[in-house]
Amino acid sequence: MSKSTRRILLVGASSLLGREVAEELNAGAFAEDTVVLLDSDVEPGKLEDIGGEATVLQAIEPASFEGADAVIFATAADAGRYWEDAVRFGAAAIDATGTVQGLPVLSPRLGRIAPLTLESTGVSAAHPVATMLAAVLLPLQERGLLQDVYATVLQPVSEHGGAALDELHQQTVQLLSFQSVPTEQHDTQVAFNLLPRLGEDAKFDLAATARLVERQLATLVSEAPKPALQWVQAPVFHGYAVSMFVKTSEAVDRESLEEMLHGELVELVAPDDPPASNIAVAGQDKMLAEVAPGAGNVLRFWIVADNLKLLAQTAVACTAELLRMRPTGVVQ
Structure with missing residues (x-):
């Protein structure tokens, strides 16, 4: 049986941090998953050079977050504007900008146990x-x-x-x-x-x-x-x-x-x-x-x-940690 792929959204993909996160996603544990690059105010299908490859950016729409397993926010403006939408559609949400208040703060590479539960909907990736x-x-x-x-x-x-x-x-x-x-x-x-x-x-x-x-x-x-x-x-x-x-x-x-x-x-x-x-x-x-x-x-x-490298790695590690805490498959 083939392994099912997850759908990971990166919001703010054309930003400096977004580009770095995109490279980390494509090179690490999420390389076999579907990574969708989203950005505000872009023309649909716009090509960007990310990691030395021509990559298609998609404009953010109301239904963009439907079916997403995880959403990483790489710009403060987008985190403030779309965070609730990501959570409403049931995605695991990761704020790499420090914009959203009241979230658990994670830095998984420190090697400490993350303060997460099955009910955790989002985390804040620790500032570098x-x-x-x-x-x-x-x-x-x-x-x-x-x-x-x-x-x-x-x-x-x-x-x-x-x-x-x-x-x-x-x-x-x-x-x-x-x-x-x-x-x-x-x-x-x-x-x-x-x-x-x-x-x-x-x-x-x-x-x-x-x-x-x-x-x-x-x-x-x-x-x-x-x-x-x-x-x-x-x-x-x-x-x-x-x-x-x-x-x-x-x-x-x-x-x-x-x-x-x-x-x-x-x-x-x-x-x-x-x-x-x-x-x-x-x-x-x-x-x-x-x-x-x-x-x-x-x-x-x-x-x-x-x-940028340290924060991108932290955000991707937070994504893996949050998804690990979530049940997979269909609950009977």
Whole structure:
């Protein structure tokens, strides 16, 4: 008997994140399933280059969600507009944007049991920074070592999507040509600059992203001290970087840390290796981390990850986890 295929919908497929999720779906556990790429305001049958292949995009219609086993939302606007439709048609819904409130937060690659039941209709895929921090803090918390956490997060422009990415490119080119720069997206100059906040009329809010990560991290690493986070907009296209100081209840040597952090998600970089950087981690399915002991039982971490790759993998893993909890076949 042939295996029945599932129907997986990806909403916002032409976005930066959507393209990354599409590649993950086509290359992983869902490669043999039917993956339908949906997008708002597209011409029916429009071709897009996704993963080096010409792929057909479909416009979203009221009946698009009928018969879907799972729906992944890759853009905030679509999650806000169509979430209820996906749930109403009985699909397992995954919000990769942090838009929908009140959902269980999952990051399956952390290797922890998901807080799901047979009645779970949707989940929120953990923000990449929440996963990055939790991957380091969870092992310390479980051993009773975690006391205080202070971190500076350097955010890439690709966090805000293609329009923001284009604006950074235009700003860079025009500054090098001694021309005025466009600021429609950020309401300020991002190129060659480090910013604790954007302009008042910016399309995005750094503080909102920080609050989202704080909420999600409190779920992923429960009963841990709340980290003090400083959020900074960096003039880079891709890749999060986090500078983190962790105070522990006792001294922790590098060998113990390597044992704690060993797994599929974190790769510790040796002192004599090339430095961990957002370029070095581009396209990689692991975080890179450097660690050094400090005075007074303080550990100094430098962590980098490909933000789009990490979030796409988290969203796809959430889809598999949510579908695993759902009964299959016909109930008599």
